[in-house]
Amino acid sequence: MAITHHVPTRCALAAALFASAFATQAQGTETITITGTAERLPAFAGFPGQTDARTPLQAQSWNAERLADENVTRLGDITRLDAGVSEAYDATGYWAGLSVRGYTLDNRFNVRREGLPVSGETAFALENKEAVELLKGASGMQAGTSAPGGLVNLRVKRPVAGKRSATVWWEGSSTTGAAVDLGDRSGPDGAFGWRVNAAYEDMEPRLHDTDGHRRLLAVALDWQLNPGSLVEFEIEHSRQQQPSAAGYSLRGNTVPDAHDINLLTNLNHQPWNGPVEMEGTTASLRWRQRLAEDWQLRAQAMVQKLRTDDRTAFPYGVYDANYECADWCDRFAPDGSFTYWQYVSLNERRDSTALELAASGTARTGAVEHAIEFGALRSRYRGRFEDQIFDIAGTGKDDGSLVSPPSAGYPDANTNRDETSTEFFLRDAMTLPGGWSLWAGLRHTRLARESWRTSADSDGSLRATDYDQAVTTPWMALAWQWTAATMVYASWGRGVESAVVPNRPRYANAGQALPALKSRQREIGLKHAGASVDASLALFQIERPRTGELNAGCDGDVDDSCRLGVVGEQRHRGVEASVVWRTGAVDWRASAMLLDAVRHESGSGDGLRPENVPARTLRLGADWRVAGLLLQADLRAEGDRVVLPYDDSVRIPGWASLDLGARWTQALAGGRSITWRTGVDNVFDRKAWKESPYQFDHVYLYPLQSRTWRASASLKF
Template identity: 30%
Template sequence: MYPREHASQLRNGFRQGRVASFPSRTMTVNRTTALPARRRRTKVGLGVGLGITLFAAQAAAAPGDAPAPDAGAAGSATLPAITVSGERGSTLRAREASVAGLDDAPLRDTPASVNVITRALIDDQQAKRLSDVVRNDASVVNDYAPVGYFEGFAIRGFPVDLASAIRIDGLTVSGEQNVPLENKERVEILKGLAGIDSGVVAPGGVINFVTKRSANVASVTGGVDSRGSTSAAVDLGRRFGPDNQFGFRINAAKENMHSYIDGTNGRRTFGSIAADWDISPRASLQLNAEFQQWIQRSAPGYQLLGGTVVPSVKTTSKALGTQPWAKPVTTDALNLNARFDYQFNDDWKAYLAAGRSRTMIDDNSAFAYGCSYAASCTAGATSPFFFGANGDYDVYDFRSPGEYRRNDDLRAVATGKFATGPLRHELTLGVSVQRRVVHMADAVYDYVGSENVYGPDVTFSPSPNSPGPSYPRLDAWQYGVFGLDRISIGEHWQVLAGGKEVLLRQRSWSSLDGDTTRTDRSVFLPQVALVYKPVNVLSLYASYSKALSLGDQAPVRATNAYAFLPPVESHQFEVGAKYDWLDRLSLTAAVFSISKPFQFADPDPSGTSYTFVQRGTQRHQGIELGAAGRLTGRLGLTASVAAIRARAVDSGSPTYEGHQIINVPALRASLYADYAVPGVAGLNVLGGVEYSAARNANEEGTARVPSWFVFNLGARYTTKIGGHRTVLRVSVDNLFNKFYWRDAGEQQGDAYLFPGAPRTARVSLTYDF
């Protein structure tokens, strides 16, 4: 990991298939056909299968092409005329999500702010990393996300907890990885605290990846970009068995990455398998496994010059501190999970899910940081924790091999429906156990020389020292019991009431002296909401939630270096509205207020040192607007706007108050559109724009990175080659080659600046076989 981050990571404790989309049409079927006697697994499966079969048959055959029916055939039956009407579905709009703890509840009836990025949108934007996906949500920003390293994010202005807020199929994974996208059906973003299954997690929210399930699919995809990157992927699935009760989905990918930053090229290899077994009409089993190896040199971020000035660089290609002896960062990630579902009857069901996620990182970097040793800084005119006023910075040989992190997650959940008099209940009950383990070595972090952001690269000799042995740094357990009752009162009102009792037990070991820190905390985390539905297509809600998160760890330069601050409680109030317009466009709005204790570096009277403390309150208040679906039969869109006011109050340190929190834009917006070109079958024009207001680049609010617009353009052409569906996609990101600072995040008390990618063109071809 990055050296300034080395201590921070120790603090972290702890079913769906592809839906067919058909054009709008009405058809009448009136034919005689033989119906073989065959046992079907469910009435729903019979209806869906028959409907799709009839639709496909009618679409494929011209009128009059069908042979005359054999009225005398044995076992035949005459079907009455059937009228099937279908509205073309939107590939940009999702109707349900599982991330809020309500197990695939309709989004319109979920009293929380949830955004779902669909598979179709991921494909059309040719997304490779999570940062490519979350740009569609204005409430999510990069927060310390270097090229060549695992990415960090903030939701509603709060950093995402990599120990517990990144999920696959609802189970926590080690967030210190770039989760692969090739085998994912959708990405769900829960914004805020509204999730009874969240447990100990930071207040920003949760990001959940949903795995593709087995289906009869076979495709290959090849891609290239304007920098020479190449990629290839295969997606292969089958359903089989006497009743199609077995299924699998295999995904594999290979990518050679040519970065826009010099010297940071890399490669990636990925493979996964998902298996399904419908054991009986009541029971089913899912198994998932994926492995990815990511090898790439990382690029350190810029820092403020003299602690107050944003560097005036206009190039994105320069890699700070580049040294020929610096090895790439190697990340091996293995994610496993299983889920067993059982339907007791029409009203009650349950599932048992378990997962293990493991990452192993060999972290290497010629790391650019601060200015303690350069001649221009030794006189003390510049803080040693920033670049020099003239652009000088120090270079460190950083090596931290064998960084091991593991997340284990086990949960059992039962849901049921029943009535008590006029009240209808939908009850969810569950228990969960989570464990987070971290092992690390004492890293090499040695000064080797100094350079300048405006000057040429200089080669230095590496440090002769070697890292120490790896040993345990963190062992954290979470035990939870949770319940939620959705009570329907008549046709228009619903009350949701519940919560989670969490027991946190954690041990951590300091790399300085081996001292052990223990944390034992038990707390009840309530969640309540009121939902009013004046009409079926509109939901209005108000909610309150409480969460527990681990306290931050003091940076190495603090007087209380490596100390873990106590766990903190967060509180959220939210009101919102969700409306489905003509059943084709979903509109959402939410207003929220989230507060938690403020954690910051409190300077001593001399200004030469500080103590990392919890004091005062950090309060984020904002409004979010969203839209997803189709405006017309040809035009689809997804749009997001977030306005956030983030402040620290009552900290006792006026320097940190009265201005926006670092790296939180007051306004951010994102728009993406998909237009079907008339007269050219299969051709769609794609495009979008992203906006960010200016952001503070330091805690004091005295330095800011400017606002920016970035425009993106693309096209999708769907045709057939040799009778097989073929899709050609072309996209250009950052169309006008705008230089902008995409990330002004803070890590362990240090502020970093990362430029956004320049104009990049991508082409990909997907062939179904």
């Protein structure tokens, strides 16, 4: 639903190193050729040509096979793969909500596809994705404006020779699906390549009243014009229709016991409600040209067009017919009752375009070797909406027993938005004598944003706002190659977010742009890549400005009684660690994060731990290969989470969950094979609250997914 609205620091071991988030790009003397797989993009984190193990950044990359083994079918599922990633209002049937290092990612600005900005306010199909990549920490060097937790990048599948596979699967109650992945090369020396991915799924999860369906069709083409020139094009269209899952909440002042509630009940179920429909088409075109020895030009463009029909029977506080709330405004009543609000926002359109031109190569100044990338990015976002309904319907209860009448259907204005961003960037990885290296990056961003209501107020006002802003975000790191396999580093960088005071009568400074909200990050780390062990360790601190009401006498019903501004900052100080240990037949995986998150601000929130941020997270896994069979076990565990932004004593307890899986590849005649997968998530059917987002000024509780069996078969032919 989209509505416009001191603990000591501890250290830990854990988290899995990444194999290819910063894959090596062709060096200048090498020809851009295609031999089985398309040449990979420069890593979206920057510094093309550098290997991950020797880059002073913390990142992760999960390829398509790993995603299939771990049953990652939607973007929100990557929380099971890394301890640094967690849920943040991640509802079934809706777009993914993620946090990294405790900061919630902004779906408008923290999502990339093929390295270019796209809106994350949609459901991404993963059947045509080669990898999901994650950059952790402040990302001002990689993105003009973004939340400081990190960036997510989706990398699509590119043409390969002789690709033929078909997959069918079953999951949960009766979810079934099928997908095909076809590709080949033709022409002189395989100069032309194509790949097609198609998928369809009927969704019948164990969670009641969330049945739906989705489909995907994607095509990727490339053409090797000559040994130094490559053109790549891809397009995908997807559609998903499924009711979303509404969250539970506090019962009065009490966190309800998850064992006392039927967690398979979807509170977003009323006769007058409908599904959320998300449809999207995205296309990109990229040209890479070798300019000279050791230098390459890259030009790429992307267009994304999204359409959404958002419908929700929304549990929200306890209100009367006059929209008055006496006691339980941000939670349910002690008996579990609440007010249903009917939310309908149809024909939401979000269009994004991006064009990037960049050059990369190497140079030498004396004893210093430079790996340089510089370029420019122009992007635009347009959000067009119609009037919405958000009105009181009736009374509900958290056991799902009450049927509510629909609302009167009074329309309310929505908000249209435009944004244009022009960014210039420069990055340089400098190799110094004695095993030292210096890394530096700089991005300058010029923003132009405006918004206006979809219908006028009684005084004829559209509450229009517009502003321009220019920001510069630096990043630098110093690294030392301790041994051939081990690097230590220290880094510092900035990120930035941009905000405007809502143009509402309550604000005396309505419509004014706030100063650029600059976050900053300091990090010290170690990375090791050996024959049998990959490991990393990072100590980080991220500070981010917090906005809020500047005056104590703010009254939402009184004009000009409030002023919005920066009231302090939120500091996340933590340590995250990871290890992958290969011991013959068994691969051991572990990742962990300990996080000391605290708010420093004026008012009653000073010194409190932020809501919905776990202080401890752990991911453990083992892959055991025996007699052609791969057996998997994964343990996920998290500590407690704060529920309220103004009282950190109210918390949901921590939890742990075990997943098991198996994979067996059966060889067939003629070089064909079938890969069988089976597994069960939440083996012991643990009942617990997995997250507690305070969203739209209301407490919500989302449970762990109940025990779910799954099976699939993939034929290569």
